[in-house]
Amino acid sequence: MRKTGVFYHDICGKEAYSSLAMGVEEGFKGIEKEGIFREPNVTWYASEPATEEEIARLHSQEWIDHVKQTQWWRVSLYSVGGMLGATEKVLKGEIDNALVIAGVGGHHAHRDNAWGGCYFSVISLGIPHAREKSLAKRFAIVDTDTHHADGVRDLFKNDEDVLHICFCDSHSWVYDSEDRMESKTKLCFPHGSSDEEELRNVQREVPDRIKEFKPELIYWLCGMDTHRDSYGTAALTEKCYPRLAKIIKRAADEHCNGRLIVKTCCNAPPHATSYAMPRIVACLAELGKYPEE
Ligand SMILES: [Zn+2]
Ligand SMILES: [Zn+2]
Numbered sequence: 001m002r003k004t005g006v007f008y009h010d011i012c013g014k015e016a017y018s019s020l021a022m023g024v025e026e027g028f029k030g031i032e033k034e035g036i037f038r039e040p041n042v043t044w045y046a047s048e049p050a051t052e053e054e055i056a057r058l059h060s061q062e063w064i065d066h067v068k069q070t071q072w073w074r075v076s077l078y079s080v081g082g083m084l085g086a087t088e089k090v091l092k093g094e095i096d097n098a099l100v101i102a103g104v105g106g107h108h109a110h111r112d113n114a115w116g117g118c119y120f121s122v123i124s125l126g127i128p129h130a131r132e133k134s135l136a137k138r139f140a141i142v143d144t145d146t147h148h149a150d151g152v153r154d155l156f157k158n159d160e161d162v163l164h165i166c167f168c169d170s171h172s173w174v175y176d177s178e179d180r181m182e183s184k185t186k187l188c189f190p191h192g193s194s195d196e197e198e199l200r201n202v203q204r205e206v207p208d209r210i211k212e213f214k215p216e217l218i219y220w221l222c223g224m225d226t227h228r229d230s231y232g233t234a235a236l237t238e239k240c241y242p243r244l245a246k247i248i249k250r251a252a253d254e255h256c257n258g259r260l261i262v263k264t265c266c267n268a269p270p271h272a273t274s275y276a277m278p279r280i281v282a283c284l285a286e287l288g289k290y291p292e293e
Pocket of ligand 1: 223232
């Protein structure tokens with residue numbers, strides 16, 4: 001069994017970006033209701049707020065000051081703080097893997113601007129945090145949200161110690177081709193139009209690249225706007241997310257000492273997030289609780 005941490009603060013559920021994150025609180029409550037926090041190897045850590053200094057590692061002071069004026073400031077701090085806490089605990093070996101439930105997105109955040117329910121680059125900020133503490137240097141980010149991760153791609157475009165595997169729609173209207181430049185460590189692949197096709201695509205493109213790259217930590221952005229009742233590809237059922245977790249966890253176990261952090265902002269309706277979240281945690285912690293699924 002693995003030691004698994006769940007990082008979440010009530011503020012992330014109550015103050016979640018409203019038009020995106022439909023099922024944040026219900027996602028967390030789903031884990032509680034299934035009794036998963038009673039398991040000895042699963043711990044809920046209340047996310048702490050990140051500091052301005054921690055956010056300034058990747059974002060400009062002008063942008064920080066701008067977000068400070070919005071209603072998304074506080075939920076952004078707690079969302080990033082959960083990610084920093086998870087990164088530290090996994091890399092120090094206090095836990096093996098983690099789920100971070102944020103109240104905002106992150107992958108459309110650049111150094112000094114953002115869009116689409118994103119303010120700061122939640123996952124990306126884990127990387128300079130780990131490096132500054134000399135905990136790790138080399139990272140993989142797997143992004144299965146519907147949309148292209150233009151912000152993350154931009155922040156790490158010259159960083160060969162970051163493998164970025166992004167599943168997105170290559171013909172989307174929301175970003176321009178400049179952002180999509182690809183290299184051996186920066187890749188985009190199409191989404192599937194069904195659970196089976198999505199799982200096949202991730203299985204084909206992710207594990208071998210992780211094996212070759214040898215990251216010290218894997219981040220998986222589990223976007224849920226691919227769910228059939230959400231606003232993205234609308235292709236997947238809730239059953240797909242725990243199955244994606246299995247593929248990515250196996251890659252982490254085989255090629256990265258099991259070190260995996262899953263980040264989600266639960267951007268799908270409550271019935272989907274309350275189903276998927278407990279099953280993702282059960283997968284991470286190897287509870288064997290849902291063998292039939
Ligand atoms: Zn999205
Ligand atoms: Zn992409």
